[in-house]
Amino acid sequence: MFSSRRKATAVTAAACLALLAPIQASVSAEPIAPAAAQELAIYTVPNTDSQGRTEINHTGAQVLSVSGGVATVEATPAQAEQLRAKGFVLREEGKVADALQRVNRGQPTPGDFPPEDRGYHNYDEMVAELDATVKDHPDIAAKSSIGKSFQGRDIPVLKISDNVGRDEAEPEILFDCNQHAREHLTTEMCLHIAKRLTDNYADPAIKAVVDNREIWVIPVVNPDGSVYDVESGKYRGWRKNRQGPGTDLNRNWGYKWGCCGGSDDNPNGETYRGSAAWSAPETAAMRDFIDSRVVGGAQQIKAAVDFHTYSELVLWPFGHTTDHVTEGMTQQEHDRFARVGGEMAKSNGYTPQQSSELYVTDGDILDWMWGRHKILAFTFEMYPASGSGVDGFYPPDEVIEKETARNDGAVDILLREAGA
Template sequence: MLSSRRRTALVAATACLALLPVQAGVSAAQRPDADAGPAVYAVPGTDTGTRTQIQRIGAEVLSVSGNVATVEATPQQAGQLRAAGIDLGAGTPAADTLPERGGQRAAAGDFPPGDEAYHTYDETVAELDRISTEHPDVAAKTSIGTSFEGRDIPALKISDNVQEDEGEPEVLFDCNQHAREHLTTEMCLRVAQRFTDERARPENRAAAEDRVLWVIPIVNPDGSAHDVESGQYQGWRKNRQDAGTDLNRNWGYKWGCCGGASDDPNAETYRGPEAFSAPETAALRDFIDSRVIGGEQRIKAAIDFHTYSELVLWPFGHTTDDTTEGMTQEQYDRFERVGTEMAGTNGYTPQQSSDLYITDGDVLDWMWSEHEILAYTFEMYPAESGGLDGFYPPGDVIDRETQRNDQAVDVLLREAGA
């Protein structure tokens, strides 16, 4: 849901863009950090093993469509991949795959022209304040902690009796662990608005009945703010702690176990010097731990939203085995059944997380292994892209691509009480 100001700005910007010539990209010299030299490659014929090998070398698999992986690699990493027999072909400078919105620069700290519909960190906080003020009977804003640079990490509790603790099943929706994945913040806001502003609709009221929802729109506020602070996108993924830590490789379960994260601080998948070394992951861990009341974890189900590739993923990421320590066949079958049902509502591809590539130290595995939370990762729109532009879909798709997950959210809410 957009305010009238944001809708007006979006319409005006879109009209202006329609009058400008289409520009596929600009030279690397015009881009920030152009001297770093990474390039984006389309790598055909990949499988789980190939993609895991790419990640272990330190390159990053940006997305997967079928068996074609879109990969970002530095010149050194590209040389290692070729030496390992992986056919990269010709690459495109990564900076040239960042989107241009008519060649215009936004005001510092805001999204580029045409993308005003996205919420900045301050606008997200203001929206949560609005919701809790206008719906005090069902919504309460709180905080799970602070980021490395001292920003609050806000959360919204939604419940029929929000000031009471009635012991109902709880469902967690968290977004924006990775800074450049701004569409996920809009997804969390969609959940928040749907079950407050639109709660009177019978289908919404029925879906949330006897449930408590926790919505955390920006887990990585420093990285998210940094990504747009210059008025142009930076393609930034990590938090802002030193060279940056990949928050979704910093979780404690199987941290650093299986080659699914990097020990190089300059790598995009750097796991940090130790598990929970990033204050943002530690804050979210502490919040989830705090929902153990009377020896029972109240949070029964969760979705961790990411972009992009249009996937529904379930544990485990650290192993390709379906059943292993901490996962029985019955438990796996439930993950697969619910994940497949959710994917049937939004058109995503359902699969075990490790089918994409091996990861370790991710939130999905931790939530299940530590608390047996029925936890999924959604990789949102688009299904494929040319490179970094896939992280920055235009603002006019926000409503469509967030509402696309309404039924999937309802499925998980239902399942939380099973």
């Protein structure tokens, strides 16, 4: 996966020159983190269920991962006291600042990952990697942009298909990554999918898929946040976009937006849903792209995966309700999600479950893609299965190859299911 990375970096300046002017022209003053953010700590909370974890998130604290009912939670001292007053038992595991110090190893280079994690692609390298893929495989790969981020960066999309310049009557599938800025392993996942399906086109099984599908890959939905997270040469633990105090893109989608206690109305909250549905330009660009795939009244995207980290889960809609059968979801539809999700989880060793079993969310991509377009949409929470807190978002670059290839079987299953 990385053999072309440094070669691709050599063409970065040429590949990205067109992007620099709008970025520089539109960068706004960055938001100032509240003082309480400097006191964030990681806690473990035992014996939680979906309802309890949803209640934890209601306080403004954030559930980062769950293992055996034990939730790992990021919270300010005030939020921790509020949770204790509600009857939760919290054990402090350490400060977020200390965790970030542990993962920020070596002498930093501004604008790039910490030295020991240079196997990750920064934004410019990601763009260059896509350009190199198109150059190497012009007959089956084409790059474009679905729109601009808040600060003016392109949100690139790679199309992979045998007649890549034509819109054919073939099932389409979407893979998107990095809605949340600090989840950089997901960008590597999307790049891995793109390289695997193009570099291995001579493989009869890969060729059959590429020849009979139109595949869309979006490696970075949140380019501003992703850039900001490593801009200083050190990880910042940043999650949201860069619009004012930041919006959680995965709470800004228009289906059941803000309906059900699954997002935050506090702009400083980590799950802040924005001032209105689609108030973030990144989610609006994603909406417009997916809407554009309605041809002749029918949505051409039949299946999708939205990659996140971490917890090693395969999730399906709905997130806004714990009901399996409800408005917009029949028993037959739920059973298909459970069947396909279970099959994919068996292939990669993740845990399959309805999204709301983790905790209730509203305004997320899964609910919108299914509720609006009936796209067979899943979220994968990638490696690790659990972590000590913010450290879990920053696994060493040595795991990239293994943890992206780990999902090859699941990707193949969904590519097949898209044609069902």
